[in-house]
Amino acid sequence: MALLEIENLVVEFQTSTGTFRAVDGVSMKVSAGEVLAIVGESGSGKSVSMLAAMGLLPWTAKVTADKLVFDGRNLLGMSGSERRKIIGKDMSMIFQEPIASLNPCFTVGFQIEEVLRIHLGLGKAERRKRAIELFEAVGIPNPAERLGHFPHQMSGGQCQRVMIAIAIACNPKLLIADEPTTALDVTIQKQILDLLMRLQTEHGMGLIMITHNMGVVAETADRVIVQYKGRKMEEADVLSLFEAPKSDYTRALLAALPDNATGDRLPTIGEIFKQTSEGAAQ
């Protein structure tokens, strides 16, 4: 049974120039234990669709879908208090800017214990013990000492580990990672990705990895969805996508990678894509 089922999701924003459709009829399914990568450039709506599923969009957004179901429960029209029982507990999310995503006024220990208190109702001593366990699980050295540190005292990589610890604190069934390594250095990126994959295998979580980096997709995903301007262009398992992409956009995306450069100049997506019928239809 699918963990998260989305069918025909549409997200519209009210702006000073009219209505803007950020997500235009996207459908997808994620099962437990699988890694789905959503790949696209900026403006493709990949973050917005996941934020819509989590209910984290501002009031100016209008979210409609034929189906938006998590673990058998309908997320559409769910009341705030119902939703808050699921978010952060069974379905959690980590974001792109690790230092900015943590509250600068509170220690990291306070922030992770907050999640444990609200969702699991643990007592003070239990919370501390679990917080230390979680910090160890994500590879933060000296966890007991670190609990008393503030986000600005830690590096980007460590803050991202804290975020991951907060996200997995309640053993979620589904973890959504929104560009978790884009703001990090290459060597740290590898560590964080390895950590995420290890946790995913250990806990049997479903993992949705949102990224614009094809390398990250190749190294982590089981299945891939390619989005462009709010629409789904292609969905395939990772090997088929790289070997034999069906969509012109995917082909253009792969061809634009500097590593795949054949001649002196890179083929630009504009050239390839617009020439095709798919591009003309956009």
Next chain:
Amino acid sequence: MSTTNTTSAQPSGLSEFWYYFSRNKGAVIGLVVFVFVLLLAIFASVVAPHDPNVPSGFQRLPPAWSEGGNSAYLLGTDAVGRDMLSRLIFGTRFSLFIGLVVASLSAVAGVLLGLIAGYFRGRTDTIIMRVMDIILAFPSLLLALVLVAVLGPGLLNAMIAISIVNQPHFVRLTRAAVISEREKEYVVASRVAGAGTLRLMFKTILPNCLAPLIVQATLAFSAAILDAAALGFLGMGAQPPTSEWGTMLADAREFFQSSPSLVTFPGLCILITVLAINLMGDGLRDALDPKLKRS
């Protein structure tokens, strides 16, 4: 080489500004009232039914709708017999004039000092800010009173005093904005292009600091009107027979019990004008602050 197109039609700056401004209903009301007051000030001599300085012979007449009132003098007359309505209408000129002059003076001086402090930092910054702190440490009205006592009572001196007292707010705002803009890449880019200090200060950085300053200027406008009215009420601002609203309040002090309309109407005028300008300033801030923009 591929050519590119810009993004779809962007709204013009003015229409985008109006979109955000008009969402604040209070601000639009404030704008309407302010424009009304402005028009009254411009066309005062045409609109006012009587000369504001000529006594009519009827002293302390109540408003036309209460008993004993005279419909020729809609809001009644003051202690000397001058028509209240005409005085109030001509009073708009003084208030707007005061607001404009004070806001401009304190803005220009404040922005200049703030620019220098924020750009050069170090000793210059410390000295300027400490002087501003000293000015801010005094209750503003008291300080204005002291200055007027030194300079002598009168509208012009009152305006100078109020400008000096209002200036530190501009200095602080400008300094903060300059410090934050100074390190941005477009400033470095201009430096790399060879721009000198003056060009960097006035042409590169200053235009980007304007949004909070515009809001502050609006608030300084209304604060100036209030301060001038207060000084006038204390007898240290505009001197009688000027029909400035605060001075009118001072004249009416002794008749508060017997002819309350003499106090109420000037007070109402001050209230409405200041409120309108503050509401406008609120709307301006919402419209100009990029962090509040949603699209």
Next chain:
Amino acid sequence: MTPVLEGKNIVRNYFLPGGLFKKEKTVHAVKGVNFKVEQGKTLAIVGESGCGKSTLARIITMIDPASDGELFIDGKKVDIAAGDLTPEMRRKVQIVFQNPYGSLNPRKKIGDILMEPLIINTNTPAAERRELAMSMLKKVGLQDVHFNRYPHMFSGGQRQRIAIARALMLKPRLLVLDEPVSALDLSVQAQVLNLLADLQDELNLTYVFISHDLSVVRYMADDVMVMYYGEAVEYGSRDQVFNDPQHSYTKTLFAATPRADVDTIRARLARKNAAIAS
């Protein structure tokens, strides 16, 4: 042939004065770096955050002075700590920044942004300035109609093009590019890289290209310098460095870069299946 750019033992230290509660300390941002770039070539500086590459970029662009060492532009020694730069020297090196959203003055029209370097440094009459700015705008792939628009009306890729155009207005000998495509989408990145390659061919430009993205570096560079904590741990031609890295950090860097090819995927899936089976 004198190299366009040469640096000998460049050192940069920052002195952070102690306050009431913290001790003073000295940060050694760049610890003695040597490099040389010939005309028409590209030197890529690779490293992660904190390695000193942006500091080095600022030194080369003559924004900040070096604490020690010698910098030569076109064979002439440069020392901005000693005195102000002559306009002639100022024109020789220009820079393109990483952030397309911060590097253009939001209150100025594009045309004015492009003409500013000419106004400051030359006596070109107004009509000619406009002509030059207009032709540079077209050279980077934009149109006449964009001349009077403001930066916020353009996308990230277009802004980078404008930044490149601005940098080229003074016809510099050397262009320093500080992570110019890192903030751009893949498709736009390709366009901007193509533009840079075209300009280099046409104008015989010399580039110092800073990046943390190895695939871009492999594509653009002639020579590569790898920096780690302020030191140049590897320096050689592109093929040398990529095919036979010497330093352990370089090897770590290469190993950590995610590879987007089919073989990597097959290997990973095979490992996964083996792990499940066991």
